[in-house]
Amino acid sequence: MGKxxxxxxxxxxxxxxxxxxxxxxxxxxxxNSGEYDKIFIMIADAxxxxxxxxxxxxxxxxxxxxxxxxLSAGLDPEKSTLFIQSQIPQLTELSFYYMNLVTVSRxxxxxxxxxxxxxxxxxxxxxxxxxxxxxxxxxxxxxxxxTTVPVGEDQMPMLEQTREIVHKFNTVYGETLTMPDILxxxxxxxxxxxxxxxxxxxxxxxxxxxxxxxxxxxxxxKIMSMFTDPNHLRVEDPGQVEGNPVFIYLDAFCRDExxxxxxxxxxxxxxxxAHYTRGGLGDVKVKKxxxxxxxxxxxxxxxxxxxxxxxxxxxxRMLEEGSKKAEAVAAETLAQVKRSMKIxxxxxxxxxxxxxxxxxxxx
Numbered sequence: 103m104g105k106x107x108x109x110x111x112x113x114x115x116x117x118x119x120x121x122x123x124x125x126x127x128x129x130x131x132x133x134n135s136g137e138y139d140k141i142f143i144m145i146a147d148a149x150x151x152x153x154x155x156x157x158x159x160x161x162x163x164x165x166x167x168x169x170x171x172x173l174s175a176g177l178d179p180e181k182s183t184l185f186i187q188s189q190i191p192q193l194t195e196l197s198f199y200y201m202n203l204v205t206v207s208r209x210x211x212x213x214x215x216x217x218x219x220x221x222x223x224x225x226x227x228x229x230x231x232x233x234x235x236x237x238x239x240x241x242x243x244x245x246x247x248x249t250t251v252p253v254g255e256d257q258m259p260m261l262e263q264t265r266e267i268v269h270k271f272n273t274v275y276g277e278t279l280t281m282p283d284i285l286x287x288x289x290x291x292x293x294x295x296x297x298x299x300x301x302x303x304x305x306x307x308x309x310x311x312x313x314x315x316x317x318x319x320x321x322x323x324k325i326m327s328m329f330t331d332p333n334h335l336r337v338e339d340p341g342q343v344e345g346n347p348v349f350i351y352l353d354a355f356c357r358d359e360x361x362x363x364x365x366x367x368x369x370x371x372x373x374x375x376a377h378y379t380r381g382g383l384g385d386v387k388v389k390k391x392x393x394x395x396x397x398x399x400x401x402x403x404x405x406x407x408x409x410x411x412x413x414x415x416x417x418x419r420m421l422e423e424g425s426k427k428a429e430a431v432a433a434e435t436l437a438q439v440k441r442s443m444k445i446x447x448x449x450x451x452x453x454x455x456x457x458x459x460x461x462x463x464x465x
Contacts, residue, residue: 107132108248108282110144110187113164114154117171118311119396120295120304123354124254128287130176132252141182142246142428143172145421148188149238152231153222169417171314174407179420185428186421187242192432196241196439197234203270204237204263212236214259240264244279245432252285255294275442295354296347300329312396314403321400325393330385337384343375348388356395364394 109129111121133141145168150161165186172184187193209215215235219228231238236259243251243264251261261284268279296302297310304311312324330348334341343349358370368374374391377383410417440446447453 104139105137105250106246106248106280107138107141107250107252108144108243108246109142109252110146110242111168112146112150113161113168114150115164115306116167116313116315117175118304118306118313119351119400120311121171122175122314123295124287125252126172126175126177128252128285129182132285133177133181138250140246140431142248142431143177143182143184144187144242144428145169145185146187146242148193149235151188152229152235152238153224155229155231165421166414166417167315169421170407170410173410173417174403175314176403176406179424183424183427184421185425189422189425190245190429190432192429192436193238193241193245195436196245196432197238199439199443200237200240200267200271201234203267203274208263208266209233209236212259212263214256236260236263237267240267243282244268245435246428247280247431247435248282249280250285251282255286258284258286271439271442275439278438278442296350298324298328298347300347314400315407316400318397318401318404321396322393325396326386326389328389328392330388334378334385338381340381341378341383341385343379348385348392349375349378351392352388352395355392355399360391360395360398365391 107129109125111117117126129141129143132138145165147161147165150164151158154161169184173179177184215233218224218235219232222232224232239260240263243261244267251257251264253261261282265281268281271279294302295304297304297308298312299308299310301308301310312321316324325348328348328351331342331346333339352371352374356371361368361370361374365374368377374383374388378388437446441449444450
């Protein structure tokens with residue numbers, strides 16, 4: 103069967119640099135590595151509707167935003183299958199069957215579900231679709247028999263639940279589904295990029311994001327207003343590097359060659375951190391360096407996006423073609439699942455003949 107990747111994003115807004123360093127950049131590298139036989143990239147609109155059911159237009163409008171971010175970041179529809187989740191009806195049917203393999207208490211213990219419920223103030227009234235999000239995600243992953251799922255650290259509990267569902271299904275019905283493995287970013291700083299305001303998570307709803315599609319000036323303004331060490335009030339004051347968003351971003355984005363180009367007073371990030379820690383280095387200088395580093399990363403993405411924006415119908419055609427390819431694969435998996443569950447009544451000729459003999463003998 104080979105090595106297969108499945109990953110994706112919810113279309114609730116434009117993608118930001120947290121998505122980029124956390125998974126998107128890695129997807130492009132994996133796509134171009136030649137190590138994988140198939141790569142499926144999903145725009146998870148059905149999952150986005152689980153907590154946006156009263157605002158479908160928000161999801162609808164952001165389909166194209168996410169698609170443009172994918173393409174501008176370097177995902178290639180010739181190498182990766184880009185598709186829209188809701189256009190694959192087999193995923194819904196798989197979710198329904200998997201629901202019988204998971205208990206309510208197990209869903210309640212899922213750390214990702216718990217934190218997301220708290221963040222959205224769903225404690226008193228949780229939409230069932232949102233509550234069963236991990237089951238839906240298991241359907242997405244297994245429908246394409248994915249061997250590898252590149253995600254951020256916060257998604258580890260979700261993948262663990264998928265693995266439990268796969269194990270339970272295969273135990274009950276026989277070896278049918280592929281057991282997936284998680285692939286985390288190599289750079290620890292990329293596991294979870296904080297918001298520009300210093301909050302632990304970069305979030306569209308908190309307004310603390312740098313978007314891939316932001317203009318050069320918007321990026322500069324956001325970086326120059328970033329939260330740093332609140333006790334580093336004067337240039338001569340010793341500064342705290344740990345937990346400082348500016349340095350976390352530098353950990354995620356900068357390389358030694360950036361210093362030669364933009365800040366030749368230092369050989370590498372360790373030297374910069376040492377100077378900041380002992381005092382004598384101002385936040386403005388560090389932020390200006392970070393701005394140059396991130397602008398270099400985002401400039402080609404921004405330019406590619408402008409080109410794709412010139413032919414939006416072509417982007418929708420690409421998504422339609424990808425969705426058709428994805429549906430064909432999911433349909434094959436669903437057929438295997440139904441055979442294993444023995445609910446493939448009309449194609450099971452042995453069953454039909456057996457029942458015919460039974461009733462004829464009784465007659």
